[in-house]
Amino acid sequence: MGQVLAPGVTAPDFTLHVTPDQTLSLSDLRGRPAILAFYPADWSPVCGDQMAVYNQVLPEFREHDAEVVGISVDSAWCHQAFAETRHLHFPLLADFEPKGAIARQYGAYRDGEGVCERALFVVDRDGIIFWSYRSPIAVNPGADGILDALDRLEKQENSDGRAQSAGNGG
Template sequence: MSDPNGLIQPGRSAPGFTLAGTPDGHQVGPEQFRGRPVVLAFYPADWSPVCGDQMSLYQAAKPILDQYQAVVLGLSVDNIWSHRAFAESRGIEFPLLADFEPKGEVARRYGAYTPGGEAARALVVIDPAGTVAWSHLSPPEINPGADGIIDALDRLANDRKVTVG
């Protein structure tokens, strides 16, 4: 379920999935992290300058994201071997998931697949219960940064304080 422009909208249940996260076939998906916020960072391709900068930024922001107990999962239609080399070259330690076969299936479910056959540059924050809390679609040539993610995580943290405390 997505809006007419495509990208899944807040308030929707996040579609479940698991994708290869390592060459040995280890599967990773947001359900493994229930109870914690999950950031899905869809990106067009390994090795492009904007994608490299974007994923490196999220690695650099890890100490801030850790304060929210958030997990980042990068997703593109590249294969797991490309992801592995890309992650090693950029020092990326969070999982880069291969939405490779069938190509773009998860990106399609989130409304983050382009007619050109790549994942769109899209961000989705899933709350600890599995509901989309925030989503953002960026032009392919623009690095969306981390401010929107951090704002969404802030709102989630504040909501939990109100409901828990």
């Protein structure tokens, strides 16, 4: 197992299918914190729980102005069916062709199994990785690490005087 990309590194840009006829690029999210959640597969019960939890935490992610995207090697059609069934309200990206190419760039691909690791990245407004975490493949990491990272990011932005709303600068 390699290492996932560490904080301080520019998050590699990507353009992936979010539906069979639409794509999404990381650069589209520039200007807001982005949460990249790599996960092994749609439909497996534990993954379903992980995405179901993020779905329920969306209001808290949005309080931090953050967008979350799920990324796996499943196809856009598979993602579409999964998202519809589970009523997911955030994009699932298909790292499908070439398979796992983006996950590899993030150090989040499992060669033997041909699936993504359970790896989480919080990317800041400028596209720099602020926090990353790889969970053991069998352990769904939940959302606490992401929210803690978003709290720290917000604090850092405020102390840097880079907060968007006036008066927050320190």
